[in-house]
Amino acid sequence: MNATFSALAEPNRLQIVELLRHRPLPVGGIAHRLRMRQPQVSKHLRVLSEAGLVQVRPVAQQRIYGLRAEGLKELDDWLEGYRRLWGERFEQLDDVLSDLQQEKGNTNGNRK
Amino acid sequence: MNATFSALAEPNRLQIVELLRHRPLPVGGIAHRLRMRQPQVSKHLRVLSEAGLVQVRPVAQQRIYGLRAEGLKELDDWLEGYRRLWGERFEQLDDVLSDLQQEKGNTNGNRK
DNA sequence: ACATAATATGCCTTGACAGGAATATTCCTG
DNA sequence: CAGGAATATTCCTGTCAAGGCATATTATGT
Numbered sequence: 212m213n214a215t216f217s218a219l220a221e222p223n224r225l226q227i228v229e230l231l232r233h234r235p236l237p238v239g240g241i242a243h244r245l246r247m248r249q250p251q252v253s254k255h256l257r258v259l260s261e262a263g264l265v266q267v268r269p270v271a272q273q274r275i276y277g278l279r280a281e282g283l284k285e286l287d288d289w290l291e292g293y294r295r296l297w298g299e300r301f302e303q304l305d306d307v308l309s310d311l312q313q314e315k316g317n318t319n320g321n322r323k
Numbered sequence: 324m325n326a327t328f329s330a331l332a333e334p335n336r337l338q339i340v341e342l343l344r345h346r347p348l349p350v351g352g353i354a355h356r357l358r359m360r361q362p363q364v365s366k367h368l369r370v371l372s373e374a375g376l377v378q379v380r381p382v383a384q385q386r387i388y389g390l391r392a393e394g395l396k397e398l399d400d401w402l403e404g405y406r407r408l409w410g411e412r413f414e415q416l417d418d419v420l421s422d423l424q425q426e427k428g429n430t431n432g433n434r435k
Numbered sequence: 436a437c438a439t440a441a442t443a444t445g446c447c448t449t450g451a452c453a454g455g456a457a458t459a460t461t462c463c464t465g
Numbered sequence: 466c467a468g469g470a471a472t473a474t475t476c477c478t479g480t481c482a483a484g485g486c487a488t489a490t491t492a493t494g495t
Contacts, residue, residue, distance in 0.1 A: 212337075213332070213334055213337060216328055216331040216332040216337065217332040219328040219332075220325070220328040220329040220331075220332035221452090221453080222325055223453090225324075225325060225328065232404060232405060237471080237472090238471070238472055238473090239470095239471065239472080248454080248455080248456095249471080249472070249473090250454085250455080250456085250457095250472085250473080250474080251453075251454065251455085252472090253472060253473055253474080254453080254454090254473085254474090255453090257473085257474095269461095269462090271462065271463065271470095271471085272461065272462045272463065272470060272471040272472070273462095273470090273471055273472080274471080274472065274473095278405070278408060280408040280409040281409070283402065283405045283408055283409070284408070284409045286402060287402055287405075287406070290395065290398060290399055290402065292344060293344060293390070293395045293399075294399070296390060296392040296395055296396070297392040297393070297395070297396045333482090333483080335483090349441080349442090350441070350442060350443090351440095351441065351442080360484080360485075360486090361441080361442070361443090362442090362443075362444080362484085362485080362486080362487095363483075363484065363485085364442095365442060365443055365444085366443085366444090366483080366484090367483090369443085369444095381491095381492090383440090383441085383492065383493070384439095384440060384441040384442070384491070384492045384493065385440090385441055385442080385492095386441080386442065386443095
């Protein structure tokens with residue numbers, strides 16, 4: 212999961228993902244459209260690939276990169292645990308205040 | 324959107340978010356539970372706050388940090404454009420091959 | 436006003452990582 | 466098998482950001 216976020220944290224890598232949303236593309240096609248140099252694109256694709264966000268299919272000398280559904284679904288699943296946050300009003304003030312009582316003596320970041 | 328990903332890319336920051344999923348907490352409480360030092364927690368919370376993922380409420384000297392729904396909903400909305408990826412089989416081989424024709428001469432990352 | 440609790444900030448050092456350029460690898464075609 | 470196209474890899478360098486530590490800031494109670 213962490214690999215997913217750090218992969219998408221890089222602006223160019225995020226651009227690549229958004230580009231591949233429309234259709235799979237060979238490395239050169241990606242480089243051309245995003246005005247990036249081929250080696251960088253290859254490196255970024257490597258990271259995206261290791262994060263499971265992208266998959267390759269070789270055709271002749273080119274390698275066609277496309278999005279990998281499972282990788283993005285993983286992100287979607289992670290979000291599942293947070294969906295209750297919007298659309299509902301919860302976590303009343305009282306709850307917060309009662310939580311504060313439990314924090315007595317646990318302050319100031321003493322480790323262990 | 325990019326700020327969101329880079330904020331969540333940091334392991335400790337992701338941990339903080341996952342911790343706050345259960346309930347809002349003061350800085351010291353976060354530091355204690357995650358075995359981190361208070362200054363780091365404050366810094367991480369700053370980043371999360373600037374990314375709109377977290378919100379503060381001052382209570383006495385403490386500051387109670389909790390998740391901010393809109394921040395995570397933004398992520399959810401971004402994913403919306405990718406949901407069609409799973410569960411459907413699309414992008415046939417023929418489509419890819421026809422795309423390749425369009426790539427003629429666009430190769431090797433020459434910029435501009 | 437003072438002592439103290441809770442948190443934020445500043446400075447410094449170190450490690451990770453992106454970009455650039457050159458080169459290696461792989462695959463096709465004549 | 467020579468040549469070229471498409472892509473991957475390597476080495477180098479500069480930048481940025483996280484951690485540690487000290488200190489500043491804000492709020493509370495007496």
